[in-house]
Amino acid sequence: MxxxxxxxxxxxxxxxxxxxxxxxxxxxxxxxxxxxxxAFDPQHTVMQGSQTTMGQTDGPVWTLEMTGDRIYAGGQFTSTRPSGAAAGTGETGQGFLAAFDEATGAPITEFAPKLTNDYNGRAGVVRASVLTPDGSQLIVGGDFNLVDGKRANYLARFDARTGAFLGQVGNNGVDGPVQALAVSPDGTTLYVGGRFSRAGWSARKNVAAISLVNRATLGWAPTVSTPTRNEALRVTALAVSSDNQRVFLAGPFQQVNGSAAQGFAATDAATGALSAGFRSNYLYAPHSWGTAIEVADNEVFLGSRDDFTSGSRRNEGVYSLDATTGAVNWYANCYGDTFGLQVVGGDVYVASHAHDCAAAGGHPELNPRTYLAIHALNRSTGVVRPYFVQTSGNLDDANTRLLSRALASDGNQLVMGGGFLRVNGAAQANVVRFLAGSSAxxxxxxxxxxxxxxxxxxxxxxxxxxxxxxxxxxxxxxxxxxxxxxxxxxxxxxxxxxxxxxxxxxxxxxxxxxxxxxxxxxxxxxxxxxxxxxxxxx
Incomplete structure (x- = not known):
């Protein structure tokens, strides 16, 4: 030849x-x-797909925030340790809420609040967090009611720069576990979701709004009802529109204010009434429900899960909606529950266990099944971009096989938390970060x-x-x-x-x-x- x-x-x-x-x-x-x-979207992602140095935890990370020089992680862990350290080596003993240096990823040992629950004797797990718009305060929620022995009923405030405990939120916090938090863009109102029946001294079922100005419980009080199959009724995700007019909520519910609202709703930020224009059926009844909400400019991104429906009537991907009208910009149909969303530039990073993104231009269903802990979508079109982060754990320990549960970014790096022992084949437990740029x-x-x-x-x-x-x-x-x-x-x-x-x-x-x-x-x-x-x- x-x-x-x-x-x-x-x-x-x-x-x-x-x-x-x-x-x-x-x-x-x-x-x-x-x-x-x-046919993957050809444009390169902002972030590298290969990890950099980062501290670790000994249990799952459920929530993350990034400030000017710190990364805050909350979860179900009892200790942190340095990057590269094996379990039991260099342990700090700092549990449930920890801080890491944003430049090096090293644990910040002087941040050492002790979160406990003297009502039920259980661990003070942190499940939700949010920064105030000016970046001055970190607010966390979860299963605790004491911080350093001081009363903080399921909600607590910290100085975001120094980590100092600033006391509980509102007049008396809430009376049950918190799973979602959002702050209004003007910084005046904290929206809370979870499983509780009171906020301050007022009856509030699963959702509440608390003034960050005078600590009062506010009038926003939508009613969620009719849980999805095999799920407890609760609110697991919250976000506020950029114009302060609407609050978006998601969770395993099928009704809001007595009207159909499958797993997601948009409400008036003051009254809690359902907002006009938003559909009740972005997610399929009766089993799909919203798990993650991210607002960027005039877009609201909604991620979901469905553990029971088979075939094409299973919502587990990501919606991009107009945050004012509710109109659908696109839907990226990836199978594998979504748990976290983070917009960075033209990318939408998705924390999930995606195993079939063929409909959105990504990898197809494979045998054996291939999971991604993070994949990336084109913010304009919803088409999958090349981004292949994988995690793994111990088959005998369910808490190490959770893949990813939370994302945070300052635009220069992306941090992921979840339950895992390895990232991209290398030892790294439960929290990891990726720098901007391209990996070799x-x-x-x-x-x-x-x-x-x-x-x-x-x-x-x-x-x-x-x-x-x-x-x-x-x-x-x-x-x-x-x-x-x-x-x-x-x-x-x-x-x-x-x-x-x-x-x-x-x-x-x-x-x-x-x-x-x-x-x-x-x-x-x-x-x-x-x-x-x-x-x-x-």
Missing amino acids: KPQTRTPGHRRLTRAVAALAAGLVGLGLTAAVGAPAQ PEKPAYPTATAGPGYVDLRVRLGYDRDDTQLTYKVYRGWQTSAPIYIETRESVMWRTENVTFRDTQVTPGQQVYYRVEAVDPSGQSVMSVRTATVTVG
Whole structure:
């Protein structure tokens, strides 16, 4: 077979396409798992898909906030430890609410509040958090009623810069566990969701609004009712529109104020009445319900889950809605419950256990099933962008197999919390962070060479990248890297094993040769393969 001439500066290399029986090996594409990848959105994400240094916790992280120089994590953990430290090494003993340095990721040991619950003797787990708009205060909610022995009924305030405890929220907090918090953009009102029956001295069922000016319980009091199957009635997510006019709530409910509202509703921020224009059935009855809400400018993003419905009537993806009218901008249908959302620039990062995003341009259902702890969507279109973060845990401990539950960002980095022991194959427990930029290819190509009479066949198993799908492969003969003998750009994804075979005919009988292959991502970062064994041309 005649060699093909490639672009100027490249040497000629034969790509054989006949059958093995004829003695020629073709440009091989073998899919070990599943179908070819979908058409990912080509624009690069803001964040890298490979992690950087970050402290760890010994249990799940349910909520995260980022200030000017701190990362606050709340959850069901009893200690933190440094990045890279094995369990039991360097433990701080700081439980349920902890701070980490935003620059280094190291635990901040001087922040050490003690959260407890003397009503029921249970752990003081933190399940929700929010920063005031000016960034001065951190407000947390959960299962505690004491902070450092001082009364703080399920809600507590801290100085976001120093971490100092500032007391409970409102006149008497609430009388049951808190699972959702939101602050109005003007900083005057805290909206609270969870499972409780009173706020301050007023009856409030599962939702309440508390003044951050005079501590009073306010009049916003929508009524949620009719729980979804096998779920306790509660509110698990809250957000406020950028114009202060609407409060969005989500959870395992089917009615709000006596009207149908499957798992999500938009209400008047003052009265709690349902807002005009918003549908009652963004999510499918009777089992789908909202789990995460994020507001950015005039968009509201809604994530959901459904543990019982099968087929196409299962809502587990993400909606983009007009925050004023309720009109649908797009719906990204990914199967695998959504738990957290974070908008950064043109990206919407989704904390989930997505396993089938084919309908949104992402990876299809595979066998064995492939889960992503974070995937990214194009904010304008909802199409999946290349972003492949994975976690894993201990099969005997359900708290280490939660993948991701919370996201936070300051625009320069993205932090994820959840329940896991490894991130992208490396040891990292329950909290991890990613810096802005592009990661180098994570897995290099792997070449093997086989000599024949007057040629060498080079079989290359392609690599992959955590935040790119289009990788360029440069084939080098020997140690020189100034002039590759072949260049090929291929879609490369971690769940598909792809092998490409090249035939080098620019060799002579008796010549001893070896090869290396460089994988280069669109940003120019690269990783070099190991060299093949030296082979003698027949």
